[in-house]
Amino acid sequence: MPIPDDRLPPPRFNAARHCLAENARQRGDKTALVMAGESGAVSRLTFGQADRAVRGIAAGLLGRGLKPGDRVMIRMGNETDYVLVYFGALAAGLVALPSSPQLTPDEAAFLMGNAGVAAIVVGAGFAKPPSDDGRLWLDADAVAAMKAGPPLVDYADTGADDPATLVYTSGTTSRPKGVLHAHRAIWGRRPMHAHWLGLTESDVMLHAGTMNWTYTLGVGITDPWACGATAVLYNGPRDRGAWPRLIEMHGATIFAAVPSVYRQILKYSDLAAYDLARLRHGVTAGEALSPDLLAEWTDRTGIPLYEALGMSEVSTYVSSGPTIAVRPGSPGRPQPGRCVAILPVDGPPEPLPPGETGLLAVHRSEPGLMLGYWQRPEEEAAVMRGAWFAGGDLASLDAGGYLWFHGRNDDLMNAMGYRVSPVEVESVLAAHPDVAEVGVAELAVRADVRVIAAFVVPRPGAEPDADGLLAWCSERLAGYKCPRSIRFLDSLPRTANGKVQRKRLAETQG
Incomplete structure (x- = not known):
């Protein structure tokens, strides 16, 4: 069923006005943004x-x-x-x-x-x-x-x-x-304020990401400003142990990061040395939160950690949070007011019953849903199924409404919260003169950590040179798209029709 009318934005709506005009009138002298820099340097903007x-x-x-x-x-x-x-x-x-x-x-x-x-x-x-x-x-x-x-x-x-x-x-x-x-996308974020972030105007939100990322622009800036809260970002030197210090220094009440940042905090920080009493909870998205990491974080800090699932096309719409109990291994339930379903991979777009696996879908009336793909009508047509948008995630909903993720229906990879196309990485490596064939896939290096790996068949007579191929990629791809590992093979696994079987690459020893 479509989104109820009371969740839809007014017909005339400007996202910047929504985040700033009323705040300037009601709380013009309140700190809106804190930029924390090197050696304790701080700049503030009201x-x-x-x-x-x-x-x-x-x-x-x-x-x-x-x-x-x-x-x-x-x-x-x-x-x-x-x-x-x-x-x-x-x-x-x-x-x-x-x-x-x-x-x-x-x-x-x-x-x-x-x-x-x-x-x-x-x-x-x-x-x-x-x-x-x-x-x-x-x-x-x-x-x-x-x-x-x-x-x-x-x-x-x-x-x-x-x-x-x-x-x-x-x-x-x-x-x-x-x-x-x-x-209207900013208006569409409103359900997450109460049900994932637990965000109010009295909060101080510290985000561990950089501004170019939609996770940071949304959760780190837009959501606090939409609620009249203070946003804190860090632009100092890379320091895996900086976050507890910044939480204490700025009195952060909510901390947002990807799961790997929480893992680094537990590994590199002396948590007992910092006063985290004001931190009400942490939130995480971008990568799956493993039950082991969730358990270690909550056991060592006593601070709740709430996960969310989203994507560039519709932001975060499934979560745990102050109103949705955490269930380890699941990112949570659709936030109240969202219209979410599981559709068959093939056939008519009729929602499946609880327990069945299919395509995770959001109703097209969702105000946070994209207008479309820029000049890519063929890709847009592929994700629109009747009254639903289905972005390619395979999932199921249990009887309690909790979502369980079962991977992708395509080959897109997740690199530190960024979606990366294997085709884009493969096209760069294929242009190297020593590469005859290449396939790219995610490789599990630990139970809850996956990296981009390239599987290369060298040209006859070429000497395998992993460092040289990595340097080639770094000159032509953004850092988050670059492989972290190069494996050399005699041949790539292929289907009977000759298509590279990327899902089998990670099982190949090279």
């Missing part, structure tokens, strides 16, 4: 300052000739201006395209061309390309001038269904696909 800066950036972007609907690509590190430019684009009625600073020049160029980017906003370390094809190029000085310039009087009068954000994720081809979200 809601009033954020609102003023975002409207200044919005006016500056429009004043430079951009039109509503134009795409604005953000290429920055973990810095405050990343957030302000993102919300500034939304405030102006433009479409923000967050990107990773790990992208190689070729990867970034593909996104610019595929999205028809009109403007690129960069941080330190990003040089202007030899040819920008007439795109507007804005650096830190330009951003500072826009923030100080005259602001928009009000946020753009956008519709709830107007495009707001374009996020690129791995598809089934060798190139990433754009997931286009409307302004």
